Amino acid sequence: MNDLISINELKKSPQADNILLFDCRSNLKDPEAGRLIYLEAHIPGARYADLNKHLSRLHVPGVTGRHPLPDRNDWINQVQQWGITPQHKVVVYDDVGGAFASRMWWMLRWIGHGNTAVLDGGWQAWLDSSEDGSEDSSEDSSEDSSEISSSQIPEDLPVSGFNYAALDALTLTIEVEDIDASKQVLLDAREQKRFDGEVEPIDPVAGHIPGALCSPGSANLDANGKFKSAAELYEKFAPALTTDQQEVICYCGSGVSATQNILAMRLAGIAEPKLYVGSWSEWIADPARPVAKKSD
Structure with missing residues (x-):
């Protein structure tokens, strides 16, 4: 499966393709918002992947970022509880151009499940394709939906009787002690004003890692909220990549929207x-780490 799937490709996919859908909509300022909008309406058959409950572990104030990765084995167990097998094709979506969905896409590849894709255009693409009334997003008769009919998300499905054999990670991480902008290309996915330190709506300190470059995730998308062409994406990233040997690091506010830049770079080749x-x-x-701002 390619890293990106269009709404037409999704709708034309035969049932034999074993596609599992996951709704990754979220709100960094309101942890419950994503669950509530999922309950209001979602793509039929989609399950909800909670950024805080499923795609992160609890952060340690003063030590970790806001959304540290779960333990790899815990993540594998969660994948099992959802009933995902290596034979399944997983499609993830959100309503912000893949900024949240890409986190799950990245995390599945982290356990070697490369058969996963982000729905291009996300929730809005589904709504646009359903304007003729042929699709009803508010009801879900699919058995895989966990029969959601009340105001509560049900508990995770029971383990489906198999052990998910994780493969080697298809993704790579780097730890804070290994960050060195003098030897690496650091790409910050946050918007320019947050990067410059002019505004900071979430974190207590504004600015960016010294030496980093601003590469906002919004610039990966066209006016319709879909990913730009491979050529356009390459043009966006190429100026920052002076040599093939340079180590490139993507970051953002908490390791979520940075994965959308990673996806965009893969799409660009x-x-x-x-x-x-x-x-x-x-x-x-750590207050001892340096901070840069536009005014510096």
């Missing part, structure tokens, strides 16, 4: 960079 999972929120957890 660029070698996959590493993810600094802790990102800005981990970097500033």
Whole structure:
């Protein structure tokens, strides 16, 4: 499966393709918001992947970033509970251009499950394709939906009787102690004003890692919220990549939206960079680490 799937490709996929859908919509300022909008309406058959419950472990204030990765074995167990097998094709979506869905895409590849894709255009693409009324997003009669009919998300499905044999990771991470902008290309996925330190709506300190370059995830998308062409994406990233030998690191506020930059680079045919999972929120957890701003 390619890293990106269009709404037409998804709708035309035969049942034999064993596709499992996951709704990854979230809100960094309101942890419950994603669950609530999922309950209001979602693509039929989709299950909900909670950024905080499923795609992260609890952060340690003053030590980790806001969304540290779960233990790899815990993540494998969660994948089993969802009933994902190596034979399944997993499609993930959100409503912000893949900024949240790419985290699950990246994490599945972290356990070697490369058969996963982000729905291009996400939830809006589904709504646009359903304007003729042929699809009803508010009801879900699929057995795989866990029969959601109340105001509560059900508990995780029971383990389906198999052991998910994780493969070697297809993704790479880097730890905070190995960050060195003098030897690496650091790409920050946050918007320019947050990068410059002019505004900071989430974290207690504004700015960026010294030596980093601003490469906002929003610039990966066209006016319709879909990914730009491979050529356009390559043009965006190429100026920052002066040699093939340079180590490229992607980060953001907490290791979530940076994965959308990683996806975009793969779509552009660029070698996959590493993810600094802790990102800005981990970097500033230690006041001894330097901070840069536009005014500096």
